[in-house]
Amino acid sequence: MMKTAKILIVDDEKVMQDSCEQILKKEGYKVKVASDGKEALRMFKEELFHVVILDIKLPGMDGIEVLSKIKEESPETPVVIMTGFASIESAVDALKSGAFDYLSKPFTPEELRISVRKALESRKIFFEGIYLRKELERQTKFDMVLGKSEGMKKVMDIVKRVSPSESTVLITGESGTGKELIAREIHKHSLRRDAPFVVVDCGALVETLFESELFGHVKGSFTGAHVTKHGRFEVANGGTIFLDEISNISLSIQAKMLRIIQEREVMRIGSSKLIKVDVRLIAATNENLAECVKNGKFREDLFYRLSVVPLHLPPLRDRKEDIPLLIDHFLHKYNRRSKKQIVGLSQDVLKALMQYDWPGNIRELENTIERAVVLSKSDEIELDALIYHGISSGSSLLSPIDGTYRSLEEVEKEYIKTVLQARHGNKSQSAKVLGIDRKTLITKIKKYHIQ
Ligand SMILES: Nc1ncnc2c1ncn2[C@@H]1O[C@H](COP(=O)(O)OP(=O)(O)OP(=O)(O)O)[C@@H](O)[C@H]1O
Numbered sequence: 274m275m276k277t278a279k280i281l282i283v284d285d286e287k288v289m290q291d292s293c294e295q296i297l298k299k300e301g302y303k304v305k306v307a308s309d310g311k312e313a314l315r316m317f318k319e320e321l322f323h324v325v326i327l328d329i330k331l332p333g334m335d336g337i338e339v340l341s342k343i344k345e346e347s348p349e350t351p352v353v354i355m356t357g358f359a360s361i362e363s364a365v366d367a368l369k370s371g372a373f374d375y376l377s378k379p380f381t382p383e384e385l386r387i388s389v390r391k392a393l394e395s396r397k398i399f400f401e402g403i404y405l406r407k408e409l410e411r412q413t414k415f416d417m418v419l420g421k422s423e424g425m426k427k428v429m430d431i432v433k434r435v436s437p438s439e440s441t442v443l444i445t446g447e448s449g450t451g452k453e454l455i456a457r458e459i460h461k462h463s464l465r466r467d468a469p470f471v472v473v474d475c476g477a478l479v480e481t482l483f484e485s486e487l488f489g490h491v492k493g494s495f496t497g498a499h500v501t502k503h504g505r506f507e508v509a510n511g512g513t514i515f516l517d518e519i520s521n522i523s524l525s526i527q528a529k530m531l532r533i534i535q536e537r538e539v540m541r542i543g544s545s546k547l548i549k550v551d552v553r554l555i556a557a558t559n560e561n562l563a564e565c566v567k568n569g570k571f572r573e574d575l576f577y578r579l580s581v582v583p584l585h586l587p588p589l590r591d592r593k594e595d596i597p598l599l600i601d602h603f604l605h606k607y608n609r610r611s612k613k614q615i616v617g618l619s620q621d622v623l624k625a626l627m628q629y630d631w632p633g634n635i636r637e638l639e640n641t642i643e644r645a646v647v648l649s650k651s652d653e654i655e656l657d658a659l660i661y662h663g664i665s666s667g668s669s670l671l672s673p674i675d676g677t678y679r680s681l682e683e684v685e686k687e688y689i690k691t692v693l694q695a696r697h698g699n700k701s702q703s704a705k706v707l708g709i710d711r712k713t714l715i716t717k718i719k720k721y722h723i724q
């Protein structure tokens with residue numbers, strides 16, 4: 274970022290403009306020059322500058338006013354003020370108005386270079402501050418990837434090969450199969466590892482909020498936009514952006530997203546300035562995106578842009594040999610967390626866990642172990658500490674309630690509900706589990722008024 278930084282010099286004296294420009298260009302920066310405040314603000318509105326060097330005494334609009342306008346529009350941009358000989362008061366005024374630093378004329382090339390370098394550093398810290406707060410909230414969830422099954426070996430092989438590249442990756446897999454974990458793994462092994470990994474949950478917000486979350490907005494661009502906000506793409510600059518549940522984005526945002534991917538530029542809402550962003554994209558979905566393309570819910574061109582490297586995570590039921598490994602790992606994790614010393618599982622518990630279908634995949638297994646650790650009274654987990662998500666301890670459906678057995682229809686209704694829930698409402702998958710065809714399932718759903 275440092276050497277491609279763009280710097281705006283604002284000064285009405287030609288000699289000053291030229292010498293600053295020369296010094297900074299030699300450093301490899303891109304430099305533009307404005308001769309007065311109006312011109313500077315116009316240029317600032319159109320282009321992104323990383324640092325502004327601003328003379329305080331300008332014809333027309335004075336430097337302090339230009340400074341406050343810049344800070345208002347873009348608080349993250351450091352402004353270095355140049356003051357004339359012995360005007361220390363104006364320097365103080367400028368610092369109070371938000372200037373990052375000041376140089377009193379005449380200054381040496383080295384003074385200018387150092388000031389610009391420090392300014393760029395401050396800008397970086399500003400963004401890292403935003404990113405770190407978000408990242409800290411998530412870090413506790415972060416874990417290592419485990420698995421020795423053929424399926425996971427293939428996945429890890431792709432991860433290894435794709436990580437150092439810049440390719441966009443589309444991770445698919447059922448809910449709880451580890452999509453986010455794998456996305457982080459790719460980032461961690463990429464050259465971008467020291468820059469942010471920014472997660473965007475595409476299903477979480479209403480459209481307008483989501484748009485500002487992604488692209489940012491400028492102060493006053495809509496009701497409620499009290500301050501200028503940086504979009505996730507800006508925050509992720511230099512790093513990786515993880516677009517989770519990508520199938521949820523609307524067609525209009527898909528169009529904007531496509532533009533960003535092609536041009537690598539974003540525009541904050543309410544602004545006409547294009548901001549260059551250098552981000553690697555990883556997207557994830559538990560839906561069949563190709564199917565969404567067929568149904569017209571997802572743009573085909575965006576689909577191809579995203580799925581440069583497709584990576585499918587197999588469901589846990591297709592790699593059951595990973596279960597013991599994962600159980601060990603989660604036992605360790607939750608022992609530590611709940612200060613318990615559970616050594617293992619009884620044989621029948623392990624057998625039950627191996628037999629179970631795990632519709633919620635690894636997340637469900639993790640939750641099951643966590644609960645079992647908490648509930649367990651001995652140092653070995655027994656069957657009574659096992660509560661599966663959805664299908665609770667197995668036989669409850671068939672047990673009598675207050676001594677009365679249920680009718681076949683009641684059991685059928687409950688069972689269909691349970692399976693639908695476990696399959697997140699997916700009718701085709703549920704029908705498969707139930708061993709009936711989809712049409713029959715739909716008829717039964719109607720008959721029992723299942724929501
Ligand atoms: N291979 C693995 N080894 C160890 N832990 C794993 C593995 N895969 C997933 N996990 C753990 O399982 C949990 C769920 O993983 P993750 O959130 O990445 O899944 P997901 O596919 O993004 O799920 P969803 O679709 O529900 O968002 C996390 O706590 C993660 O650390």
Ligand SMILES: [Mg+2]
Binds near residue numbers: 452453517
């Ligand atoms: Mg996820």
